Amino acid sequence: MKDNFNVETKVADLLNPTLKVMGYRLVRVRMAGSQNKTMQVMAERVDEVNMTVEDCALISREVSNILDVANPVEDAYSLEISSPGIDRPLVCPSDYDRYSGFDAKIEMVNTINGQKRFKGQLLGMKNNLVRICIEEGTAELPFEDIRRAKLTLSDEMFLVATKSAEG
Template identity: 45%
Template structure:
């Protein structure tokens, strides 16, 4: 199975050339039915439209067929990171400052492997700042984070509302 870091190095420049930002690359599933999951976003909206997914999928399919970095058969899945998105890049913690997140560490820090609370951005030494549920401020080294994601809240829903509601009234009429 291919290494996620190697796949990221291959895929990220292609996405950049198409005008997208890479959020995450992951091989998921077992060895008998693996899926290459690519999450991307438009830098201006942090979202992807179906047309964007098609464009990315076609280009990545060509690239992956040409370079053949994955042994055996696999599925390619291209998607937007979604509302309760993973936080994979240092800049994500600044972009989503003020929103709630759950951070899981690779190794315990101060006896804890998980922090939940309000993101407060980043600081010196590539640290992520979190106002914990206990009211304490935590500075978590970015390199210690195993995984992190936004938590679904009303504030997050408002911040990620669709850019356009065009066609929504037609959908309501069809349902009504």
């Protein structure tokens, strides 16, 4: 697992500058599988327009070229390019402000007030704390202690995604 994290970090560092110049933001790099490895590269457009198949193909060509030269992974792997989708992961502080008002699931590294998992409506960031409205009130979660977080499908999210897809 730690080896995957090191590879993912190295690959993200390699890809970020090129994707940024191309007008994309790297959302996540993830290595999956043990026998048949897959490198999943998730990106989005910085102009917040929905990703197209052409965007993914363009990114795939550039990423393939970069990885062929740098060769950060010793074993054979398949490359998979995708966009975040409706239940996107939340990976940087700006995501929590951008998706304030939407439902999310957050899993913490450490227990906070007796729990590690939180589900509720995002209220944005304040002083490096992710604020989320849960059943018991408002929880403030240290950003650096978040293991993983993602939006959850809700009626509101579905309506926003549908309107966005229609243009």
